[in-house]
Amino acid sequence: MNPSMAGSLAEPDYLNHETTVRSWLLTRDHKRIGVMFLVLVIFALLLGGTFAMLLRIELLTPGPTIMGPMTYNRVFTLHGVTMVWLFMIPAIPSAFGNFVLPLMLGAKEVAFPRLNLASVYIYAAGAALTLFGMVWSGADTGWTFYTPYSTTSPTAVTPILLGVFIIGFSTIITGLNFITTTHTLRAPGMHWSRIPLFVWAIYGTSVIQVVATPVLAMVLVLVALERVAGVGIFDPTRGGDPVLFQHMFWFYSHPAVYIMVLPAMGVISEVVCAFSRKNIFGYRMIAASTFGIAFVGFFSWGHHMFVSGQSTFGSGIFGVLSMLVAIFTAIKIFNWVATMYGGAIDLKVPLLYVLGFIFLLTFGGMTGVAVATTSLDVHWHDTYFIVAHFHYIMVGSVLMAFLAALHYWWPKMFGRLFPERWAFVAACTIIFGFIVTFLPQFLLGNMGMPRRYYQYPSEMQWLNVLSTAGASLLAFGFGLIGIYLLWSLRYGKVSPASPWGSRGYEWFSASPPGPHNFREPPRFEREVHDYTVSEAPHVY
Amino acid sequence: MNEFFRQVLFLPEQASTFARDVDHLHYVILSTAMFMATLIFGLAGLFLIRYRRRSESQATRKVQTSLFWEVLFVGSPLTVFLAWFFIGYHDFVWMQTPPPEAMDVYVVAKQWMWKFTYPEGPNSIGVLRVPVGRPVRLLLTSRDVIHSFYVPAFRVKQDALPGAYTQTWFEVTRPGRYRVMCAEYCGLKHSEMWGEVVALSPEDYAAWLREQSAGPVALRDATPGAPERDEPLVPARLAMEYSAEAPHGELMTAERGTLAERGERVAAEKGCLRCHTVDGTAHIGPTWWGLYRREERLEGGGTVVADEAYLTESMMKPQVKQVEGYALVMPSFQGQLDAAEVAALIEYIRTLRGARRDDIRPGGPVYEPIDGR
Numbered sequence: 001m002n003p004s005m006a007g008s009l010a011e012p013d014y015l016n017h018e019t020t021v022r023s024w025l026l027t028r029d030h031k032r033i034g035v036m037f038l039v040l041v042i043f044a045l046l047l048g049g050t051f052a053m054l055l056r057i058e059l060l061t062p063g064p065t066i067m068g069p070m071t072y073n074r075v076f077t078l079h080g081v082t083m084v085w086l087f088m089i090p091a092i093p094s095a096f097g098n099f100v101l102p103l104m105l106g107a108k109e110v111a112f113p114r115l116n117l118a119s120v121y122i123y124a125a126g127a128a129l130t131l132f133g134m135v136w137s138g139a140d141t142g143w144t145f146y147t148p149y150s151t152t153s154p155t156a157v158t159p160i161l162l163g164v165f166i167i168g169f170s171t172i173i174t175g176l177n178f179i180t181t182t183h184t185l186r187a188p189g190m191h192w193s194r195i196p197l198f199v200w201a202i203y204g205t206s207v208i209q210v211v212a213t214p215v216l217a218m219v220l221v222l223v224a225l226e227r228v229a230g231v232g233i234f235d236p237t238r239g240g241d242p243v244l245f246q247h248m249f250w251f252y253s254h255p256a257v258y259i260m261v262l263p264a265m266g267v268i269s270e271v272v273c274a275f276s277r278k279n280i281f282g283y284r285m286i287a288a289s290t291f292g293i294a295f296v297g298f299f300s301w302g303h304h305m306f307v308s309g310q311s312t313f314g315s316g317i318f319g320v321l322s323m324l325v326a327i328f329t330a331i332k333i334f335n336w337v338a339t340m341y342g343g344a345i346d347l348k349v350p351l352l353y354v355l356g357f358i359f360l361l362t363f364g365g366m367t368g369v370a371v372a373t374t375s376l377d378v379h380w381h382d383t384y385f386i387v388a389h390f391h392y393i394m395v396g397s398v399l400m401a402f403l404a405a406l407h408y409w410w411p412k413m414f415g416r417l418f419p420e421r422w423a424f425v426a427a428c429t430i431i432f433g434f435i436v437t438f439l440p441q442f443l444l445g446n447m448g449m450p451r452r453y454y455q456y457p458s459e460m461q462w463l464n465v466l467s468t469a470g471a472s473l474l475a476f477g478f479g480l481i482g483i484y485l486l487w488s489l490r491y492g493k494v495s496p497a498s499p500w501g502s503r504g505y506e507w508f509s510a511s512p513p514g515p516h517n518f519r520e521p522p523r524f525e526r527e528v529h530d531y532t533v534s535e536a537p538h539v540y
Numbered sequence: 541m542n543e544f545f546r547q548v549l550f551l552p553e554q555a556s557t558f559a560r561d562v563d564h565l566h567y568v569i570l571s572t573a574m575f576m577a578t579l580i581f582g583l584a585g586l587f588l589i590r591y592r593r594r595s596e597s598q599a600t601r602k603v604q605t606s607l608f609w610e611v612l613f614v615g616s617p618l619t620v621f622l623a624w625f626f627i628g629y630h631d632f633v634w635m636q637t638p639p640p641e642a643m644d645v646y647v648v649a650k651q652w653m654w655k656f657t658y659p660e661g662p663n664s665i666g667v668l669r670v671p672v673g674r675p676v677r678l679l680l681t682s683r684d685v686i687h688s689f690y691v692p693a694f695r696v697k698q699d700a701l702p703g704a705y706t707q708t709w710f711e712v713t714r715p716g717r718y719r720v721m722c723a724e725y726c727g728l729k730h731s732e733m734w735g736e737v738v739a740l741s742p743e744d745y746a747a748w749l750r751e752q753s754a755g756p757v758a759l760r761d762a763t764p765g766a767p768e769r770d771e772p773l774v775p776a777r778l779a780m781e782y783s784a785e786a787p788h789g790e791l792m793t794a795e796r797g798t799l800a801e802r803g804e805r806v807a808a809e810k811g812c813l814r815c816h817t818v819d820g821t822a823h824i825g826p827t828w829w830g831l832y833r834r835e836e837r838l839e840g841g842g843t844v845v846a847d848e849a850y851l852t853e854s855m856m857k858p859q860v861k862q863v864e865g866y867a868l869v870m871p872s873f874q875g876q877l878d879a880a881e882v883a884a885l886i887e888y889i890r891t892l893r894g895a896r897r898d899d900i901r902p903g904g905p906v907y908e909p910i911d912g913r
């Protein structure tokens with residue numbers, strides 16, 4: 001695990017300057033905290049992935065295959081809860097944000113290192129409580145917890161609600177930390193107009209987190225109260241309103257999809273520059289559209305409720321606003337593609353994931369525009385079309401960006417190179433597997449297969465089988481990645497300080513960085529990702 | 541052309557008046573969207589080849605945007621998206637607005653079955669019979685959790701909420717049997733909560749109605765608590781085979797009359813009418829005549845609109861909002877009225893009104909026989 005090859009000239013890096021378990025568990029080093037988060041979210045991804053495979057196997061036949069309906073309902077809930085709350089929301093900000101954001105700003109630390117450590121433990125505690133609920137009796141409400149089903153279900157909904165509630169605090173703390181760090185700890189030369197786009201993305205995300213997460217916390221507590229104390233907020237027989245929950249839930253959870261996607265977009269902006277060897281096309285437009293999304297994203301929650309009985313006029317407003325969100329996303333896509341124009345493109349593994357990302361985001365986004373068209377959504381709502389849509393756009397982009405970031409920053413984090421060829425094969429398998437998994441689900445939705453279905457009409461079988469085949473490919477790809485990354489930690493080639501020739505600011509530090517990030521205070525004298533001049537590599 | 545696209549996109553048959561129009565927009569949007577997406581992705585692929593890296597130290601020139609491109613990039617997709625939206629919204633408004641001549645059917649969803657009640661009398665579980673070529677308005681409610689009434693062949697879907705009414709409508713264009721599914725997750729047998737719509741020619745429909753009002757079901761005495769079979773009548777395994785020759789069977793329940801009539805019986809049986817009158821005269825409690833949506837003054841100040849939520853609350857917790865000028869003598873009916881009975885009572889109270897149309901707030905779902913029956 002010591003990448004500096006124990007050479008006498010090697011200075012200690014953040015991994016080996018202290019190696020006791022205690023030094024890890026009580027660390028205040030943002031890099032170690034990032035690594036801890038990375039381990040935790042990868043664990044969540046594996047868990048959620050296992051549930052996903054179980055679901056897909058169950059759906060191989062129209063009737064019962066390997067489990068009963070009760071088990072199935074629990075498994076899809078656990079899949080959703082784990083993937084959304086434990087993986088997709090924290091993955092990129094907490095793991096990679098923690099690791100590279102201070103490096104990109106030229107800071108020694110985040111603004112509140114102790115709080116940062118606390119956020120790991122809060123996350124772990126929330127995750128543990130959620131897992132406990134799963135093992136104890138497992139909720140069967142879906143990750144959306146719609147009332148009044150969630151307030152009357154006999155399963156263990158309460159521990160899961162509280163687990164998610166606790167995780168919310170971790171998110172808020174991390175967000176506050178990033179906002180403060182960005183404001184106060186920028187190195188000399190780092191003007192607002194030079195801030196790397198990944199930082200902008202994390203910053204925008206943090207703002208949403210801080211504003212929206214309390215609403216989620218509130219609604220989760222209300223559901224828990226209704227379950228435990230019987231207060232009548234959502235239950236109509238006690239004078240409550242069952243739809244109120246949906247408004248409150250989507251007021252958080254629609255912006256939450258941007259909490260997941262914006263950091264992913266930030267990663268893409270970095271990686272596309274590094275491998276095209278180009279400055280980003282339209283820096284200001286990308287940064288501004290981040291805030292456009294963050295803002296308008298708050299006003300489109302009603303597009304989840306076109307058939308819930310909300311007023312026709314309301315649906316119209318929410319539909320139009322959804323189109324605006326789509327435009328901000330489109331701006332980003334145009335800019336990434338335009339960045340490649342006139343570049344010197346090297347199709348390395350991270351860039352391959354970027355292409356996967358652009359593909360999935362564009363097709364997923366276009367289907368988003370289609371579902372925001374009110375009359376069409378009446379047919380599609382709550383069918384597999386929606387499942388496919390949000391897997392393309394949300395899961396697809398988070399996953400692709402997560403893998404791009406993992407490969408791009410792997411040498412930065414661990415000082416080792418991964419075997420390029422294996423990584424290439426794995427990336428192709430994953431992208432292809434993803435498309436084969438979810439493309440048939442669009443068609444299933446068109447045929448009218450509702451989501452969360454344990455049994456389905458037999459004419460829908462072959463598309464389901466195809467989807468399961470794709471999921472198996474995906475699982476295989478992940479297995480491959482796991483193997484070669486673990487292998488590379490020990491046997492991989494030692495990485496130079498900037499293996500990709502990237503001009504991102506985070507590469508100003510050694511790879512892996514020392515315990516205090518920089519040996520001398522860095523100065524940022526050029527724009528980030530400026531490839532117009534040739535530059536002697538200088539490690540601060 | 542329509543048929544070609546429909547099959548390529550795996551859409552079900554088009555059996556309602558909306559289906560064709562919705563599908564046409566669907567074709568336009570999906571093909572344009574996919575064309576645009578392919579274009580973008582193709583461009584990325586092209587750049588990948590055209591600008592591949594030739595040497596390790598290759599520098600690139602800086603490319604800056606000009607206002608022209610920015611406006612073009614943002615403006616053109618926005619125009620297209622908004623155009624789609626407005627066409628779609630036009631259809632959506634049509635789908636949300638039942639025509640006044642529509643016939644009404646009440647739909648009560650329950651874990652895990654659909655129950656249909658016709659104003660003319662018969663009730664049925666699992667099978668909804670409608671005439672072809674006549675608009676049908678569904679008034680949906682649920683007894684327990686949220687369900688969603690979904691007929692893929694009609695491109696129609698509407699949530700059924702407990703304690704509230706929502707509405708939707710359709711007009712079937714040809715006779716046949718069409719699958720109904722529940723689209724909102726509602727627990728254990730969510731995926732088995734199927735039913736069917738049987739569209740009959742107007743003559744067949746009339747014959748069926750006659751048969752119902754003369755048959756043995758009509759003769760049975762109706763009791764509010766009439767047992768309902770707890771199993772859905774169209775279990776998934778049966779419906780999967782879905783043959784028109786072998787109907788899945790249905791149960792005509794022993795209840796008679798509309799929900800409102802049932803509510804009247806409940807009111808008599810549970811003793812509500814000992815204190816409340818239905819003709820406007822004051823008694824021990826406030827009269828029910830004209831109560832629905834009336835503004836009630838409360839003891840201790842303030843007013844409340846007597847909507848579904850308030851009516852339910854008054855039955856369960858009468859002390860919470862006490863109407864001015866009445867003593868607190870009403871007992872709580874918590875645990876004595878089941879959800880179905882509450883729904884029936886609310887139905888009944890809603891029908892007790894003088895001016896029928898004028899006092900309805902526009903916008904929200906309304907429950908009101910449209911032709912003023």
Ligand code: HEM
Pocket residue numbers: 144257258260261303304305322323325326329365368369370371372373377380381382386389390393394395
């Ligand atoms: C950028 C990332 C996006 C993400 C992460 C995302 C994610 C999601 C998710 C998770 C759902 C499913 C919610 C559920 O029913 O459980 C959903 C539904 C929906 N999305 Fe997206 N979405 C994105 C972009 C868009 C865009 C750009 C549009 C519109 C132009 C859009 C329109 C919709 C609509 C209308 C629904 C509701 C459909 C329905 O439930 O019937 N989405 N989205």
Ligand SMILES: [Cu+2]
Pocket residue numbers: 686687688722723724725726730733
């Ligand atoms: Cu249901």
